[in-house]
Amino acid sequence: MSYVAEGYNSFETKKTPSGIVKYLPDPKSVIALIQSGKLKEHILLVQGGTTxxxxxxxxxxxxxxITMSGAPESHLGILSREFQMPCVMTAYLTDSDSRYVTGGNNNAHFAAIIKALEGKKVQLHCEDRETGRIAIIS
Amino acid sequence: MTALSENEFLVLNGAHLKKMATAKELARAVGVGAAEAEAVLNAAADKGQLMVAEGKYLLLPDGTNAVHEFYKTAYGALRSNQSVLAWYERFETINDQFIKQVSEWQSADGDDRIQARLIKTVERLTKNIQELTPLIPRYQAYVDRFGASVALVDQGEKDYVCKPTLDSVHNVWFEFHEDILSVIGRPRDT
Structure with missing residues (x-):
């Protein structure tokens, strides 16, 4: 299987959830998604690990x-393990050399990931101890 | 926008910090009666400041703005208070330590030695918070909540370390972190 993106794996799991990627930039977008009743149809894409x-x-x-920055040792990482919800952190596109830089201007990096993933149906693979992987399935 | 009363702030701030909670959970966390909390929450829902999902309250943007306005008015002077800002810098160091310890505890299946170190960090923060209570008396509630959760952990209730659905030490810590950031007017890293 080829993977479009990968990042740190929050925890090892055999769960392989799939869904349409939805980018959530702010609290309003989270509330709108909850109100839509379609939360479980989506893999959520957010910027940071302390979102x-x-x-x-x-x-x-x-x-x-999927997060675009942040480490498994963040509040979100801790919560994902408690909820046993697969979480790929500081994801990057496998066909690109662009990587998140702590303290740097990452806007173009984030925009490229959002463009590549949003609206696509993906599956998360988090069975590896270190690396979480994202495959596009349609 | 009408400014919040102190009690409205306490309850809505509880919703702001917990992100999603029942009236009973909010009342217990902020130290007001359940009926009073429910009255505040229902009035705020009527004003479009919060919504209810599966019996739990979630603050909407108007509610968050009202809470932030209260912080700004009530704690504006503390935002340039050097001892408070220095306190926060010290907190950042303890916070990094705590987050790391919780992660280690999770990956070591609740190892007792890691747990003992983690609880020591919580006790250190609890002591430090008491330096702030003369300026922010409501912070005593965090001291009490940490104390209650640590006591349960000590009795073997490991869920009170970081289970998200309980008043676990990680949950209380997370809320306190959000609270102190709001007091000093600093946004959290996204």
Whole structure:
């Protein structure tokens, strides 16, 4: 299987959730998704590992998360393990050399990931100890 | 926008920090009666400041703005108070330590030695918070909540380390972190 993106794996799991990637930039977008009743149809894409506004989505049973920065040792990483919800962190596109830089201007890096993933149906593979992988399945 | 009263702030701030909680959970966390919390929450829902999903309250953007306005008015002077800002810098160091310890605890299946170190970090923060209570008296509630959760962990209730659906030490810590950031007017890293 070829993977479009990969990143740190929050925890090892055999779960392989799949869904349409939905980018959530702010608390409003999280609330709108919850209100739509379609939370579980989506893999959630967020910028950071301390994205606190994601907490309601986790409580409501989101199936998987991709972050573009942040480490498994963050609040979100801790919560993903508690909820046993697969989470790929600081993801990058496998066909690109662009990587997240701590403290740098990452806008173009984030935009490229959002463009490549949003609206696509993906599956998360998190069975490896270190690396979480993302495959496009349609 | 009408400014929040102190009690409205306490309850809505609880919703702001917990992100999603029942009236009972909010009332317990912020130290007001359940009926009073429910009245505040229902009035805020009528004003479009929060919504209810599966019996739990979630603050909407108007509610968050009202809470932030209260912080700005009530704690504006603390935002340039050097001892408070220095306190926060010290907190950042302890916070990094705590987050690392919780992650280690999770990956070691609740190892007792890691747990003992983690609880020591919580006790250190609890002591430090008491330096702030003369300026922010409501912070005593965090001291009490940490104390209650640590006591349960000590009795063998490991879920009180970081289970998201309980008043676990990680949950209380997370809320405190959000709270102190709001007090000093600093956004959290996304």
């Amino acid at each position: 606190t506004f994601l907490a309601p989505a986790l409580s409501m049973g989101s199936i998987g998360v």
